[in-house]
Amino acid sequence: MGNTNTIGFIGGGQMAEALIRGILESGLYTAETVFVTEPSQKRRNYMTENYGVQVFADNTPVWNSCKTVILAVKPQIMGLVLCSSKEHVSTEHLIITIAAGLPISFYENGFERNDCRIIRVMPNTPALVLEGASGLSGNKNASKNDLLRCEEILNKIGKAVILDESALDAVTGLSGSGPAYVFTFAEAMIDAGIKAGLPRPTAETLALQTIAGSVKLLMESKKHPAELRAMVTSPGGTTIAAQHVLERSGFKGILMDAVEAAVNRSKELGKS
Ligand SMILES: NC(=O)c1ccc[n+]([C@@H]2O[C@H](COP(=O)([O-])OP(=O)(O)OC[C@H]3O[C@@H](n4cnc5c(N)ncnc54)[C@H](OP(=O)(O)O)[C@@H]3O)[C@@H](O)[C@H]2O)c1
Structure with a gap:
């Protein structure tokens, strides 16, 4: 299991890139402590050349090396990612998802356990220019510190607010759309x-x-x-x-x- 100073991204697309830019430019993490899983070789090369982060084709190194893992794949891929990740997931991980629309219960069901620390985030597209507005909500296992840590990360790509999950539909309608x-x-x-x-x-x-x-x-x-x-x-x-x-x-x-x-x-x- 990795240390608290590493952060992993499953999916190295547009939103992951925005988050990576934000946390590197702000000094919250250094490039060698950022791990990214990305199936596309071209995209992996791009991420290494532009940000110097560590890239992998497989999810295992991210789960093994990072205590904070951000799920940044499209919602329709998420079920597959959860299925292939469940053997690696533990209560040591803080799992942050930025996928639109999927409730926290989707992740708990996908991992087939209800002891994971999960935070669901609803960001918006201005995050791509580090001016996003995000709402975030944790499950019952996510501690106050977990929420504050997530808020700190999201504040590097704009502004974030902590809410109950029931408020995320309102966040989607207001700032998401x-x-x-x-x-x-x-x-x-x-x-x-x-x-x-x-x-x-x-x-x-x-x-x-x-x-x-x-x-x-x-x-x-x-x-x-x-x-x-x-x-x-x-x-x-x-x-x-x-x-x-x-x-x-x-x-x-x-x-x-x-x-x-x-x-x-x-x-x-x-x-x-
Ligand atoms: N873009 C936005 O403004 C926005 C706003 C709010 C929320 N979100 C949420 O953010 C998430 C990411 O969106 P995005 O715009 O960044 O999408 P994206 O650019 O398509 O990024 C997703 C990345 O995940 C990769 N991927 C696919 N399958 C994977 C797997 N099994 N393991 C690891 N990586 C995999 C994709 O690679 P390939 O392209 O090679 O398949 C792609 O590079 C989505 O869930 C979306 O709902 C996005």
Whole structure:
């Protein structure tokens, strides 16, 4: 069994790469303490050349050398991975899964034991640029320290919050699917600029910087969104004219309905 200063990844794809970048750049782990299992030779070469991590075609070295193991394969592969890993798994391992949708019970059933320390994470795609938002939840065997350790790792690729597993459907609907809503909003802003006569590159630059700058202002000022909105809404001006249209069209209600639909769909998928 490995020591606490090593970390293993089963699956060396996009999300694993983001996590590896985050933990190496932040100094949480050094390259020689990161073990990655990846079936593709091309991908293994890529991971070694770019990050200097230790790569393997088989899962055994990861389970034997690492006490923290991150399961980063696609959900449809997970059953196979659990089946081939169950002989290696012990209570010494902290097992963190980032697969979308699969409940903790899926892992307990797959490992055929209920004494494992398992943490389920719902990350999102901005993790790929180290700006992810993740919700995490542990099973009954995961200790407070396990959760804090996982939170520390996830905070290297953005921000993480600890919740009950029952809240992960809400996390999926809000932040898991959330980037898609923001991309839709961005697309609409760009199209609106083009409709108003701006060249596409100009509309893109202005729309994206407006979104990025507004989010930065929200986070840094710590003011409520309504307060910041009031600051740019002068009497009889342009912003209130636009705001009137947004309110009349039920913009906020539509967004809330959309998130609710995603939460409900996540619940349905979890049951199936
Ligand atoms: N991408 C996202 O933004 C995002 C967001 C939230 C959650 N997630 C979750 O994160 C997990 C990983 O997603 P991803 O986007 O990083 O997928 P990905 O890029 O496809 O990475 C998965 C990697 O696992 C490898 N793999 C396949 N079978 C394996 C096995 N038996 N043992 C070890 N490795 C194996 C794959 O290799 P091959 O390609 O050669 O098969 C691939 O390199 C998924 O469960 C997904 O639900 C992703």
